[in-house]
Amino acid sequence: MIHPRAPAAVDESNAQGDVAGALTDDALVARARAGDRDAFALLVTRYQDRVYSITRAFVREPDDALDLVQDTFVKAFQGLPRFRGGSSFYTWLYRIAVNNCKDFLRRRAVRPSVSLEEELLQDAGFEPASHDPHADPAGMAERVELCAAVQAAVATLPEKLRLAIILHDIEGVPQRDVAEILKCPVGTVKSHVFRGRRQLRKLLGDYVGDKD
């Protein structure tokens, strides 16, 4: 069975009286709760990219991420009767995705300790930034390596800081929505984001420092 690609995401805040509002998450969720699988399929199609992106921020292997994305949606379907609409569908779905990833990582016990930071950065194929003035820091290869180094550094963060960084700084989820996803106060999210950034800056050391 071939499903259409995701329709444009619906901005719930603009949904009232808008033509696009006819396809709001709320409308699809209501139908899915009533047993309309096609409505749920539309939700899957709509959110699979974003769930995948969050999942990849936790899990390096694309195949593992694809499996986890499917698990997330299956759990979401099973949990629909308990979704009361007190929060938006997407924050509820993200919470399932995050918990799914956390469970996966616990099972695999892949999260390295902070003490392994240097080793992890080296594993990512990244050498400390060159201070050679003739070096080309903007080169594509270096940027790819830098991305790997940043991902590795994020993976070393304590879980609470990592969750906040992934959701807010990497995925661009507003802090109030992160608070909803993680079920904690917005002030806590801010604190975790700020502490996470400072730890990342330390972990990345010369990679983000001035070159001169």
Added chain:
Amino acid sequence: MRCERIHEELPAYLDGALSERARQRVERHLSECEACRRESRALQRTVELLRPLGGQSIPKDVTALVMARLPASEAPGRAMWRPRPVLLVPAMLAVAAALSLSLSGLVPSRHRANAEAPRTVYLREYAQFRASQEVGDSTGLFLLASEMVREAQ
């Protein structure tokens, strides 16, 4: 010691989350301290490096895979009434007739005088979506038919 305190406040400063008084204090210090300016730039660069890691597209559409893995029961978490085919066929015929009349202008519609109602758009998009699917589960069709009847009335 003072630099350490500034370092602690830098993330909030860069986010514009400090009070006016605290912001001025940080800026005053930054104007005097090269080391903290470097730290501020490094922190800014750290944040800039994070965003490109997000927004990844899924390499393949998993919708069909997910749908194939859903539990067999009709509705999530509970059983659902399923229309019997003997009821479904007349219902679909009635819907088709009502919709045909409505679209041809023979039957007044409360939506026709205005711009296309969102619900109508939804129904059309939903029908297009259904049309792209293999016909198997008649429940969705029945719900669509029910909606169309209400819409045409």
